[in-house]
Amino acid sequence: MTGAVLAGGFAYGGDYNPEQWAPEVWRNDVELMNRAGVNLVSVGIFSWARIEPREGEFDFAWLDEVLDLLHAGGVRVDLATATASPPPWLAIAHPEVLPVTAEGVTLSSGSRQAYCPSSPVYRRYAARLVEAIVERYADHPVLELWHINNEYGCHVSHCYCDASAAAFRRWLEAKYTTVDALNDAWGTAFWSQHYDSFDEVLPPRAAPTFRNPTQLLDFDRFSSDELLDCFRMEKAIIRSRSSVPVTTNFMGFFKPADYWAWAQEVDVVSDDSYPDPADPRSPVYAAMQRDLMRSLGGGAPWLLMEQSPGAVNWRERNAAKLPGQMRAWSYQSIARGADGILFFQWRQAVAGAEKFHSGMVPHGGTDTRVFREVEQLGGELRALSTRPGLLGARVPAQVAIVFDWDSWWAVEQEASPARTSYLEEVFSWYAALAAAGVTVDFVRAGGDLTGYRAVVAPTLFVAGDPALEALDRFARDGGTLVVGFLTGVLDPHLHVRTGGYLGPLRDTLGVWIEEFAPPAAPDLAATGGGEPPAVAVRGDVIGGAASAAQWAEYVRAEAAEVEAVFDHGPLSGHPAITRRSHGEGSAWYIATRLDPEPLARLLDAVLTAASVERRPSIAGVELVQRGDVLAAINHSPSPVTLDLPGTDLLTGASATGLELGPQGVALIVE
């Protein structure tokens, strides 16, 4: 992880696909890029077919010309390895490269990403392509960054073909060594699933009913690893000739790829982010995604590799961004650690599946609000680049949330205690902390917790002892630990931690769980003529009574104080929220999902006890500190008047009495 400053300041630009345009347009592109302040473009992402129009014949002349033009125009290049979408000829010659679904459906060429990540044929052709590109451009002076593949796994994250089956077996053999160990881990004594050799093991293809949970989880792990292996193969080829940093664009909270592992392999974390402009939760959800990106890189600056200047093209309704919204969300990224803002794509396409995805240069040309906003932001970032204190600076955080792909994969499996959304649960904590004026880091399970005052572990469903012991130590060393329901239920093989679940945390928390008791799903209300009565929770720490409609369980408090109890039917009076003190530290257990208001009350108590510093709360306004700058962003539809000390870098105005219109931004320094 280098997180190095790219393009000499805040990077600014987007995906550039010159193969879609005639060469006369290229010259106009460079002129407009200069006008818009663009200093970095990603080139070649979907160029395999143009570079190698038939097997083994390479055509680089057009790309030479493009790169030379950009270089002459002062625009730096994030050069793609072009392996993201094989040309049709590959699948015609080698149909076995095509991905296959769990139901046995082969996915054809004609869209993008039509390859099995485990296919040795795909990998051989991809490697040859990367070698040719690296050989040709490793020394080109325009080169700033290598862009390996693109959005790995976006459409094909899991492949069930025979090549994948063979690769899965190799992966399993490397992990378990003996088939007996696999049988133990997978619990194949159940349902007569015993394997006599690795040769009998398959991917979790369509089956009569629930497939083996550990097989499913291992297949998720394998699938993430297999894509990462493709990345590593390309990176190794690059490294053999070039020391320019490499990246591949992440996609935020993307379930199929465990980015904690991936982030170890990239030099710069970069992210694609497409929140729905019409969704009122988008500003907070986007903030959460930015904080993940910063956290993946250990706090190092990262790149917003793709966002849309306006609407996208793949939603049911593709809302346009509001005036100023693109700029506001760009500054949100910068405030949360980004050192560059890029878009998909430079010039809006006129053909193909993404022609209705907005571009920096829209269909309507430059006399458009979108282009004007692109120009404005480019100018501002150029000015900010010369100022020390923001570019390259860190974002301080006193609270961490544990985020864990294993738990995400496992808790959303088909035979869980209840169908629950891991991301919704994490979001409910993140949103409440954001509303409380707290910046959050994400940490991996078992990661370093040094320096945090409070740590939240929501639904850490799958966890090894070391991860749970790290949380235990944190609480005993004076930290404030908050543990959400369905934590520590399973070990990494998905075996139950018997005796009340929680494993080592049972003692940390002073509770154990006798039984899960999720409330009835609302649609049952329709049957039998009545409504299933709502489960509630009650306690001073949440300000009285609150709903517990999402989750409930029988908690047995052994050595904890009961801060709130359930309040319905047989659960009445049983603990719902508990706290155990460990000297300076303490450990909370929350046995339900709270709505925003009671959760805010609870957090108020937790954060106060943990001495976490909070920013003032201004309705609709996001406040984040990065380096010496306090960013203020108004996400609300109404103007807001700030009353903060300092001066706005963007306007030079005083932040005391400063009015921010809707989507307005101030960068305040004291």
Place this chain on the structure above:
Amino acid sequence: MTGAVLAGGFAYGGDYNPEQWAPEVWRNDVELMNRAGVNLVSVGIFSWARIEPREGEFDFAWLDEVLDLLHAGGVRVDLATATASPPPWLAIAHPEVLPVTAEGVTLSSGSRQAYCPSSPVYRRYAARLVEAIVERYADHPVLELWHINNEYGCHVSHCYCDASAAAFRRWLEAKYTTVDALNDAWGTAFWSQHYDSFDEVLPPRAAPTFRNPTQLLDFDRFSSDELLDCFRMEKAIIRSRSSVPVTTNFMGFFKPADYWAWAQEVDVVSDDSYPDPADPRSPVYAAMQRDLMRSLGGGAPWLLMEQSPGAVNWRERNAAKLPGQMRAWSYQSIARGADGILFFQWRQAVAGAEKFHSGMVPHGGTDTRVFREVEQLGGELRALSTRPGLLGARVPAQVAIVFDWDSWWAVEQEASPARTSYLEEVFSWYAALAAAGVTVDFVRAGGDLTGYRAVVAPTLFVAGDPALEALDRFARDGGTLVVGFLTGVLDPHLHVRTGGYLGPLRDTLGVWIEEFAPPAAPDLAATGGGEPPAVAVRGDVIGGAASAAQWAEYVRAEAAEVEAVFDHGPLSGHPAITRRSHGEGSAWYIATRLDPEPLARLLDAVLTAASVERRPSIAGVELVQRGDVLAAINHSPSPVTLDLPGTDLLTGASATGLELGPQGVALIVE
């Protein structure tokens, strides 16, 4: 297109499937047909297996007997070519005739229509069958009409098998000549989809994500053409021996078949129509379908080839028709240009998948309301046949709606600006015009607009320059042109018309479109605690304020008067409805979908300016002029008193003060 009078007057009858019944029933059938006034029946539609029970062995004896019986009974025959449903033996001998879905699922025998339209094997066997039938019956005196195949594409409109792939490639090569031209048209530079030869091209089979839009559209065009090619093959065989007119039954607004092309090939347009009796929109929707049929034939009389006497069998709930409803809807067809009323089917089946589809002779026999209504209508049509002025007459219309299959196919693709229903948009205009007392023709894009006072082009999403220029000329020549949103966005290759969309219409309308801004989908209201605020539109021309919940966009008025503006958030004050005058003519642009009431207000202004004549408006009553007859049909559940000049042909009563009960009909002449 002949549209000739068939069966010597108004044709009346239905599908007749004697192979389902013992010969003793046949005699009773002919008697009952005479009693019911039946003069035309469709025979042999599903008789392939009976005619050719095993490969190459033909059995015509039973059919000889049936046709002779009908002839003796004075019932004319619409003789089918029997190719609609191959017998099981064909697929057993040649499994490659079976159709295959995009996901690779082979569809088996055991229902109907189990063949790939592109299969050379199917076509060979079908041709042999048609030859045998034509050879035997071309000179039979009972013959009135040839019925080619049946409901082409009803269940299998798109086939993705290898034979279809080969046929698609031939079709593409004929269209594009070179693969470079195909690459340009399809925009394969995007997503690395370049084809090096036609041999690499496939149907749009299941793929990782959005398939190439132009590939999809060309496959829609190909699939319609390929079915039409089957039709043409059969017609050529018939023409080699017989000059009796041919038809094939259309299915109203049937997305997979571009009936503008098909209508060129049939001698008589015929239609199958099954509106839901329980759906309050059915009378207007059915009227729209009848007007399409008339328009397909250039105004020539057409046949209602299939409707149900009562309930159908394939809905979630198969509502019975109300007393009189079958008769009312039959007269609606006649009033809108039909010269014949036929049913599926004569005698209700006792076995098979359609036994619960009603028949003219129901399960309950002749002492039933259904049979009595069948008898009554037959008698009335016989009487009307002898009267000049209605049979064979034309239906005048001063307003036309442009209807375009390319636009339908393209705007409902998966990567459009918003998921929208083309048919809903067209229907909203049709229903408003009907409510305003206006009869409408449909015209194809680029079709002749001579004689119309007003033309509406709703969402003409895909259009070549000639089609747009024809609209432009219409407005400049004094016509009133109304253009709906999402018009002229793409050319026929689905390339964007840059510079504000609309192409040649930009100048006609005096506006260009900077950006689409569809309102948020309602389900987003559930997130974030609030509702996305409703987008509205405001202007005198629509009578104040109205909802614009379906669509909005940033319209830039260059040379148009703004008649209404959007009224929410950043769209506020931007044009929503504009008008540009061109001497006598004018061109309106409507940037949203209006609800019925504001649309009625808008149409009132438009129609008044265009001097379009309107019939009086009587709630629940449909009024249509055909020839010298003004048909009045009461679709409402309450009696209505007419106050019109003239006399009702059916009863001889004066139309002034004439009460029409629910489902009542009057045919008024002055």
Place this chain on the structure above:
Amino acid sequence: MTGAVLAGGFAYGGDYNPEQWAPEVWRNDVELMNRAGVNLVSVGIFSWARIEPREGEFDFAWLDEVLDLLHAGGVRVDLATATASPPPWLAIAHPEVLPVTAEGVTLSSGSRQAYCPSSPVYRRYAARLVEAIVERYADHPVLELWHINNEYGCHVSHCYCDASAAAFRRWLEAKYTTVDALNDAWGTAFWSQHYDSFDEVLPPRAAPTFRNPTQLLDFDRFSSDELLDCFRMEKAIIRSRSSVPVTTNFMGFFKPADYWAWAQEVDVVSDDSYPDPADPRSPVYAAMQRDLMRSLGGGAPWLLMEQSPGAVNWRERNAAKLPGQMRAWSYQSIARGADGILFFQWRQAVAGAEKFHSGMVPHGGTDTRVFREVEQLGGELRALSTRPGLLGARVPAQVAIVFDWDSWWAVEQEASPARTSYLEEVFSWYAALAAAGVTVDFVRAGGDLTGYRAVVAPTLFVAGDPALEALDRFARDGGTLVVGFLTGVLDPHLHVRTGGYLGPLRDTLGVWIEEFAPPAAPDLAATGGGEPPAVAVRGDVIGGAASAAQWAEYVRAEAAEVEAVFDHGPLSGHPAITRRSHGEGSAWYIATRLDPEPLARLLDAVLTAASVERRPSIAGVELVQRGDVLAAINHSPSPVTLDLPGTDLLTGASATGLELGPQGVALIVE
């Protein structure tokens, strides 16, 4: 059918899967079983892979030890044949054993039940396994019952592979002898489906549209028979060496298996029952299931083979059982004829797909509510076993409901008069009778009706003449017959009974049906701006007016009294409920589905006329008589005070003034 008392009293226990646990746990298991009063466990259900870890190698040592341990501990064994889930090696060696869906998707190993029931390979291996097990354990003294396979058809009830196709053809040939007879029965004259030989016939695989209804029904019958054939094969092997009774566990109202046929083959009926604790309809639905089980065995005692001690793991939300609910539902089973209560499973698993399914020994151990309730019930049942009068006793019933799998299969086919739920219709009658204080038997169509005072035939859609004649005789012999809509519509080949449907019942009832007229589906209310007006029914016998939103039809009363009429639009005044007297007997026809309240009124009239005895009605309390015991079970959330003569066996308290808390149970003897 023996229904013999097992394990020397009330059987008590559950599925025991020792292969999931280390041998040291086995000893603890036996101790805990003794503590809990367990006297019968099912062993080996999923043990194929453990018994035969590779082809042809059998390992019985572990099972010897387990059985010996259990025997030593006094626990009897229901020994499984272990054929329910083949090990992975079988499908690796013989991929053709895997089941295939109608769409052609092969279902893989890795879950359970991955075999085609018609596969000769599967059957050969299964037979060899059963032979080995029987050979080894036929004489083991611990053996109480043979458990053949497990939940036949639960996940794979219909297989469409080539082996299934071949078996289906053999089944058809045995049924029809000639292909002409099949063509007649299936009505293949329709849609050109004529078969020239049995070799052309296929299972109803995915097809372009509605498949042949009789083919579908025959395939349902075949699929049930084919599974039963597997059962018979295993039973024959057992019988060649052992006279210990056999069972296989049913699954209540399980659509794919016609349990009337199955029940002839088992010695003891046993059932798996998993009502949703969160569904307020569960107590009545469960009662209905228990009554079916008793009826399947002709009134003989049956076994509750599986229920859950607490939550299951496969629902959207897996609700915990309320305190006491497991016990209350167990007594419900006993009161309705069960002589044993068993659970899935003894010790809650820690791995695999069902680890979150509760166990008698939960994850939390024995200091848990669940284990305490298990212990309590075990103790009570042990005490009750020694008392004559309940164990082995019969449950009297004066009312029977006709339940028919053919009708279930046929009426829910895709081309029916309306999509309707057969089970919902039956449940509406069952629930109303239960609310009226009446115990119900189920009888098969054509079954013996001797001794019943009233018989209800809800939607007996498919029926042969003998079945309808049996109902006719019942009414003419003085019984009260109640016939629901859509009865007698089709004969067993699914040919329509023309002339008003109902066949022989037309005279019994004195009515015929002219036309079905189902009310519009509610979602049509959204179209056209209005609501489709509700169809109603009106008559003193139902206490005035009531909704008829589910069904309506045109009934022609020839010789019946009209007790209620429809009351909407054209149906107004037409008969909805009719009654014809036959001396002492009478025959009612109900042409709609009534809501609970009007149905209660109607039943009051029917039951009074039929002199059916009724138990008192106490809100929320179930009362059932078995032997000399009147069971009272409080399913409501509130305490209830009984005012009944007699004494509670469980507490010795008087039943007069006895308070039952929520989930409370009293077993009252006079």
